[in-house]
Amino acid sequence: MRYWLIALSGIALALSALAGVAAQAADVAAGKEKAELCVACHGDAGISQTENIPSLAAQPDQFIQWQLVFFRAGARKNEQMQPIVEQLDNDDIRNLGAYFASLEPPKASKPDDNPDLSQKGAQAAAGRRCASCHTDSYAGTKAVARVAGQREDYLLKALHDYKSGVRSGGGMAAMAEVAYPLSEEEITALAHYLAHL
Numbered sequence: 083m084r085y086w087l088i089a090l091s092g093i094a095l096a097l098s099a100l101a102g103v104a105a106q107a108a109d110v111a112a113g114k115e116k117a118e119l120c121v122a123c124h125g126d127a128g129i130s131q132t133e134n135i136p137s138l139a140a141q142p143d144q145f146i147q148w149q150l151v152f153f154r155a156g157a158r159k160n161e162q163m164q165p166i167v168e169q170l171d172n173d174d175i176r177n178l179g180a181y182f183a184s185l186e187p188p189k190a191s192k193p194d195d196n197p198d199l200s201q202k203g204a205q206a207a208a209g210r211r212c213a214s215c216h217t218d219s220y221a222g223t224k225a226v227a228r229v230a231g232q233r234e235d236y237l238l239k240a241l242h243d244y245k246s247g248v249r250s251g252g253g254m255a256a257m258a259e260v261a262y263p264l265s266e267e268e269i270t271a272l273a274h275y276l277a278h279l
Contacts, residue, residue: 108181128188188231210272237272
């Protein structure tokens with residue numbers, strides 16, 4: 083518990099530092115240049131072609147910034163991300179958020195081959211009130227992720243990680259609470275539905 087309080091305090095300080103420089107506009111061009119570090123995994127123009135790696139294109143600016151701060155502070159852990167985020171200062175994080183937010187969103191990579199599963203996913207999304215945070219179009223807003231058009235395999239992984247508690251803490255606590263009661267069938271249906279929006 084003490085570790086999490088210290089980690090959350092560090093995150094709060096980092097976020098307040100980012101907010102404190104809000105008057106300084108983000109530099110999308112600098113973000114694009116810094117995003118060269120991200121292309122190998124997250125793809126050109128932020129569209130991932132790699133299994134279990136999310137697309138970052140059109141993710142809300144604040145969402146990208148929060149996630150990078152969580153990784154940098156150690157509240158989110160990922161072996162591939164750690165050496166990358168250690169190189170980022172607050173300006174880099176601000177610029178990357180602006181750059182990825184400026185990109186065209188991913189489109190479903192193929193037509194929906196299972197509309198019945200998508201219908202079950204739409205029902206699960208309505209029942210869990212996913213739109214109350216992710217917006218009616220599931221495009222996300224502020225510090226809430228865009229899930230529309232995200233890779234299906236990544237959505238499955240993320241929902242399983244939230245359900246099992248592998249991914250929790252900070253802004254992710256609400257998702258852990260939502261995902262915990264989901265059945266395997268609901269997780270599969272939700273991931274399929276959202277990926278094909």
